[in-house]
Amino acid sequence: MRWRTSLEAAVLFGVLGLSGKAYATENGQQTYPIGIDTVLNAIVPAPGTTQFYDYSTFYTASRFVGQNGGSAIPGFKVNVFAMAPRVLHTWGDTLGPVTFTSGFALPIVHAGTTLPFGSANRWGFGDLTIHSLNIGYSNPDKTFFGLLALDFVLPIGSYSASRLVNTGSNTYAFIPALKVTAVPFPRSEFSATLGYEINSPNHADGYHSGNLVVLDWVAGYSVLPKLQLGVQGYVLQQVTNDTQNGAPVDGNGFRGRAYAIGPQIRLNFTRDSGIVFKWQHEFDVRNRPKGDRAWIEFTFPLNL
Structure with a gap:
């Protein structure tokens, strides 16, 4: 198993497709920031505004969980630890109920890891x-x-094949996703994001991380006009093999899998601003790290 290059940031968060980056295929890497998109997933800024x-x-x-x-x-x-600023702008031109949004x-990131042969940590941009x-x-x-989201990830983060920890992946990714938010009755919310991640090879070491399907979801209820309590989580399933120099890794493609669930609290300050606290506990993991995530997310409008 290639520990040194593939665990460089075993669970780095880039964001969240941003929705941004947390890792999961190259021995526990992925580009989509799994677990990030659990808040009004399909809602974007109003036409002509920036958020x-x-x-x-x-x-x-x-714990790094193996195949069995x-x-x-x-x-x-x-x-x-990762902090991912994100800006979205919805263009003023619309087609009836259809809007168009872009952003970045x-x-x-600060990542630290301990392995049998040593430990390291690093700060940097993802x-x-x-x-x-x-x-x-x-x-x-x-x-x-x-919402149909067409996201691309560009490898601008720091990377070296000789390091134990990197903040960049040295790979490109294309992540199309379908997002929905439904309000079937007052004070309720059901949101989900279904994405498919396609990775390029890492030409520094010949490793090609497999494609994967990700699902973020939330079910929430507003117990007060500005306070929502919810349950949320994610699913990650790798659907094609990891390969190195064209051969499946470990003979079986080293396909990753993970599930997570946890509570969420959302507090709205105004119609367009608020803060979210959530925690996610992973279970039934294969071929990746198994742990816990804590999040703080907030948003407010920009008057540009």
Whole structure:
């Protein structure tokens, strides 16, 4: 198993497709920031307006789970803190109920890991997520919202194949996603994001991380006009093999899998600003780190 290059940031968060980056295929890496998109997933700024978002997360894991559910790396530990500022602008031109939104997200990451042969940590920028085009729709009574997101990740973060820890992945990614938010009755919210991540090879080491399907979801209820309580989580399933120099890794493609669930609290300050606190506990993990994520997310409008 290639520990040194593939665990460089075993669960780095780039953001969140941003929705931005947390890792999961190259021995526990992925580009989509799994677990980030659990707040009004399909709702974007109003036409002609700009919105600022910030996603901060802390991930900790003391176990790297192998193919059969057992610990695969003795003494493994990883801690990652990431803060990902994000800006979205919805263009003024619309096609009836259809809107067009673009933006970007750039994470700042601190990652530290301990492995049998040593430990290391590093600060730096992660890879840049470009929200090239988000095509949105809402029905007339604003009880259903849909969004097609076409996101690209560019490898601008620091990377060296000789390091134990990197803040960039040295790979490109394309992440199309479908997002929905439904309000079937007053004070309720059901949101989900279904994405598909396609990765380029890492030409520094010949490793090609497999494609994966991700699902973020939330079910929330507003117990007060500005206070929502909810349950949220995510699913990650790798659907194609990891390969190195064209051959499946470990003979079986080293396909990752993870589930997570946890509570969420959302507090709205105004119609367009608020803050979210959430926690996610992972279970039924394969071929990746198994741990816990804590998040603080907030947003407010920008008057540009």
